[in-house]
Amino acid sequence: xxxxxxxxxxxxxxxxxxxxxxxxxxxxxxxxxxxxxxxxxxxxxxxxxxxxxxxxxxxxxxxxxxxxxxxxxxxxxxxxxxxxxxxxxxxxxxxxxxxxxxxxxxxxxxxxxxxxxxxxxxxxxxxxxxxxxxxxxxxxxxxxxxxxxxxxxxxxxxxxxxxxxxxxxxxxxxxxxxxxxxxxxxxxxxxxxxxxxxxxxxxxxxxxxxxxxxxxxxxxxxxxxxxxxxxxxxxxxxxxxxxxxxxxxxxxxxxxxxxxxxxxxxxxxxxxxxxxxxxxxxxxxxxxxxx
Amino acid sequence: xxxxxxxxxxxxxxxxxxxxxxxxxxxxxxxxxxxxxxxxxxxxxxxxxxxxxxxxxxxxxxxxxxxxxxxxxxxxxxxxxxxxxxxxxxxxxxxxxxxxxxxxxxxxxxxxxxxxxxxxxxxxxxxxxxxxxxxxxxxxxxxxxxxxxxxxxxxxxxxxxxxxxxxxxxxxxxxxxxxxxxxxxxxxxxxxxxxxxxxxxxxxxxxxxxxxxxxxxxxxxxxxxxxxxxxxxxxxxxxxxxxxxxxxxxxxxxxxxxxxxxxxxxxxxxxxxxxxxxxxxxxxxxxxxxxxxxxxxxxxxxxxxxxxxxxxxxxxxxxxxxxxxxxxxxxxxxxxxxxxxxxxxxxxxxxxxxxxxxxxxxxxxxxxxxxxxxxxxxxxxxxxxxxxxxxxxxxxxxxxx
Numbered sequence: 047x048x049x050x051x052x053x054x055x056x057x058x059x060x061x062x063x064x065x066x067x068x069x070x071x072x073x074x075x076x077x078x079x080x081x082x083x084x085x086x087x088x089x090x091x092x093x094x095x096x097x098x099x100x101x102x103x104x105x106x107x108x109x110x111x112x113x114x115x116x117x118x119x120x121x122x123x124x125x126x127x128x129x130x131x132x133x134x135x136x137x138x139x140x141x142x143x144x145x146x147x148x149x150x151x152x153x154x155x156x157x158x159x160x161x162x163x164x165x166x167x168x169x170x171x172x173x174x175x176x177x178x179x180x181x182x183x184x185x186x187x188x189x190x191x192x193x194x195x196x197x198x199x200x201x202x203x204x205x206x207x208x209x210x211x212x213x214x215x216x217x218x219x220x221x222x223x224x225x226x227x228x229x230x231x232x233x234x235x236x237x238x239x240x241x242x243x244x245x246x247x248x249x250x251x252x253x254x255x256x257x258x259x260x261x262x263x264x265x266x267x268x269x270x271x272x273x274x275x276x277x278x279x280x281x282x283x284x285x286x287x288x289x290x291x292x293x294x295x296x297x298x299x300x301x302x303x304x305x306x307x308x309x310x311x312x313x314x315x316x317x318x319x320x321x322x323x324x325x326x327x328x329x330x331x332x333x334x335x336x337x
Numbered sequence: 338x339x340x341x342x343x344x345x346x347x348x349x350x351x352x353x354x355x356x357x358x359x360x361x362x363x364x365x366x367x368x369x370x371x372x373x374x375x376x377x378x379x380x381x382x383x384x385x386x387x388x389x390x391x392x393x394x395x396x397x398x399x400x401x402x403x404x405x406x407x408x409x410x411x412x413x414x415x416x417x418x419x420x421x422x423x424x425x426x427x428x429x430x431x432x433x434x435x436x437x438x439x440x441x442x443x444x445x446x447x448x449x450x451x452x453x454x455x456x457x458x459x460x461x462x463x464x465x466x467x468x469x470x471x472x473x474x475x476x477x478x479x480x481x482x483x484x485x486x487x488x489x490x491x492x493x494x495x496x497x498x499x500x501x502x503x504x505x506x507x508x509x510x511x512x513x514x515x516x517x518x519x520x521x522x523x524x525x526x527x528x529x530x531x532x533x534x535x536x537x538x539x540x541x542x543x544x545x546x547x548x549x550x551x552x553x554x555x556x557x558x559x560x561x562x563x564x565x566x567x568x569x570x571x572x573x574x575x576x577x578x579x580x581x582x583x584x585x586x587x588x589x590x591x592x593x594x595x596x597x598x599x600x601x602x603x604x605x606x607x608x609x610x611x612x613x614x615x616x617x618x619x620x621x622x623x624x625x626x627x628x629x630x631x632x633x634x635x636x637x638x639x640x641x642x643x644x645x646x647x648x649x650x651x652x653x654x655x656x657x658x659x660x661x662x663x664x665x666x667x668x669x670x671x672x673x674x675x676x677x678x679x680x681x682x683x684x685x686x687x688x689x690x691x692x693x694x695x696x697x698x699x700x701x702x703x704x705x706x707x708x709x710x711x712x713x714x715x716x717x718x719x720x721x722x723x724x725x726x727x728x729x730x731x732x733x734x735x736x737x738x
Contacts, residue, residue, distance in 0.1 A: 138374055159405050
C-alpha cells in the first residue's frame with residue numbers, strides 16, 4: 047500500500063513551471079506542441095530563469111493556448127496581435143523578458159505585419175513559432191507555410207501557393223538570432239531557446255511541429271510515428287551556413303542556426319536612452335516645454 | 338517662448354493660459370492625467386495628437402511609439418496598460434474600425450485605456466478633412482459580442498483637455514476602454530485653454546485598484562469587488578503570474594469555453610459594472626429644460642450652436658431648451674425620457690444620417706421627435722437650428738410672445 051501512495055504522489059519535474067488548474071492541455075495526441083512547451087520549460091529550468099521577469103504572450107490557435115499553461119505572467123491576445131501587444135508591454139517594462147509563442151498562421155498570415163516590424167525595430171523579444179503547415183485548430187486549412195502541392199481542407203486538390211520560408215523572412219526583416227528545428231530535435235531546440243533567452247534583440251526560432259489531425263492525415267503522415275519518422279528523414283543539420291541555405295520543402299528541411307549577430311542596437315535601449323536624455327534636457331530648461 | 342530662462346516647475350502639467358488647438362489640448366490633458374504611453378498611426382484629423390505626444394511624452398519620461406497600423410496600436414495600448422501605465426491611442430474613422438477587435442479584447446480583459454476618435458466623414462475614406470459625428474454608434478457597438486463602455490464628447494478646446502482627463506478617470510475606475518468622441522472641428526479649432534495648477538489636476542485623478550494581497554498568495558485576478566463589480570488589477574512583472582485571455586474565463590482567469598453559466602456570469606458583469614454605476618458615470622447639461630416646449634438634443638460641437646439658437650429662441654419668446662449629452666455612452670435613458678415627456682417637440686441635431694436619434698426614439702414618443710441631420714463639411718449653424726426651433730414650435734402649436 048505504501049508503494050502505491052508514493053506512486054500517486056509522483057510529480058512531473060517541470061510542474062512548478064506550469065499553471066495550476068490548466069493542465070491537461072487541449073492538444074491532440076501526437077501533436078508536437080507539447081514537445082515545444084517541454085523544451086521551453088526545460089530551458090527556463092536550466093537557466094534558473096527568474097519567472098517574475100518573464101512574460102509569455104500568445105495569439106490564437108492551438109499554440110495560442112500555451113500562454114495559459116505556463117506559470118508566469120501571460121496574455122492570450124487576439125488573432126495575430128501577440129507581437130504588437132508584447133511590444134507595448136516590452137517598451138514600458140524593458141527589464142522583462144518577453145516571449146511570444148504562437149503558430150505559423152497567427153504569426154505570419156494574420157499577424158505577419160507585426161512580425162516584420164518588430165524584427166525591423168530589433169526589439170528585445172523572443173518569438174517561437176510552432177509551424178505545423180496548416181491551421182490546426184479550425185480543422186486543417188491551408189496556411190502561409192503549407193508546402194506546394196500539399197492537401198488541406200481548403201486545398202482539396204493541391205496547394206498552388208508558394209509558402210513562406212520563415213527563416214529567410216526573419217533574417218531579411220532584421221532578426222539578430224534565427225534558428226529552425228523540428229520536434230525531433232528537442233534538446234537542440236532547448237539549447238537554442240536558452241541561447242535566445244540570453245540574447246538582447248529580436249530572436250526567432252521556428253519549430254516544425256507535428257500535426258497529425260490537421261496536416262498529417264491528408265498528407266500521408268497519419269500517425270505521430272509516421273510524422274516523426276518523416277521529420278527525421280528529411281531533416282538536414284546545417285552548421286555555419288546563412289539563411290540562404292535554409293531550404294524547406296517536403297523533400298528536405300534544413301535545420302540549425304542561421305543568424306547569430308551581436309552588437310546591433312536594440313530598440314528599448316535606444317528608446318530609453320532617448321527618453322532619459324530628453325527628460326534630463328527638459329528638466330535643465332534646454333528644451334522648449336510648451337504647447 | 339524661445340530661449341526660456343528657466344524650465345517650468347512641472348513638465349507634466351503646463352499651468353497657464355494658452356491659445357491652442359483641440360488635438361494638442363487633448364494630448365496635454367492626457368499627460369496631465371498621468372498618461373505615459375501612446376501608440377498610434379498617422380491619420381487625419383487626429384495626427385496632431387500623436388505629433389504632440391511624440392514631442393512631449395519623452396519630456397515627462399513617457400513612451401511614445403508609432404506602430405505599423407491601428408491594429409498594432411490598440412494591441413500595444415493593452416500591453417502597456419497591463420505593464421502598469423496609463424495608456425492611450427488616437428485615431429479617426431478608418432483607424433477606429435481597425436481597432437474594434439482589440440477594443441473587444443480590452444473589454445474582455447478589463448484593460449483601462451483611452452481611445453480618442455477625432456471623427457471625420459465616412460463611410461470608408463469619406464471626407465478625411467471634414468468633421469462628422471458618424472462613429473457614435475460604432476463607438477458603442479463596433480466590436481462583436483455584448484459589452485458596455487464609456488464615451489464622452491467634448492465641444493471645445495478646453496473640454497478636449499478636461500474630458501481627456503475625465504476619460505482616464507473613467508478607464509481607471511471601471512477598467513474598460515473609454516472613447517473620447519471628438520470631431521474634426523473640435524480637434525482642429527484653436528481657442529483659449531486654461532491649464533490649472535498641478536495640485537488642482539491631481540485632486541481630480543483616479544487610479545486603478547491594485548491587488549490587496551502580496552504576490553505568491555492566492556489571488557484571483559478577475560474577482561470583482563461586490564460594491565462596484567470591478568476587480569483589482571495586477572501588472573506584468575510583479576510576481577502575480579496572472580493569465581489574461583480574450584476567451585471566456587472565470588475569476589481566476591481560467592478558460593471556461595464550455596460553461597454557459599461562466600459565460601453569462603462574465604458577460605453580464607462586464608456590462609453591469611457600467612450599467613449599475615450609470616448614475617455616477619452619466620454627465621449632461623440642461624438649459625431651460627423645466628418649461629421647454631421645444632428641446633434640442635445635441636452633443637459635441639453641435640451643442641454650441643444649439644445653445645446659441647436656444648438663447649435666441651427664448652428672446653423671441655419661444656420656450657426652447659437644450660439637452661447637451663456629455664457622456665453619450667452609457668446612454669442617459671432616464672434623462673431623455675423625462676425631457677421627452679415634458680416637451681412637445683424634441684429636435685435631434687447631429688452630423689450623421691441618424692444615430693443618436695434612434696436612441697432618443699427609444700425613449701421619446703416618435704411623433705414628437707424631429708431629426709435634423711447634416712453631412713459633410715459643416716455642422717448646424719445657429720440660424721439653421723433657430724429655424725428648426727421655430728418650425729417645431731409652429732408644429733407643436735406652442736405659445737409665443
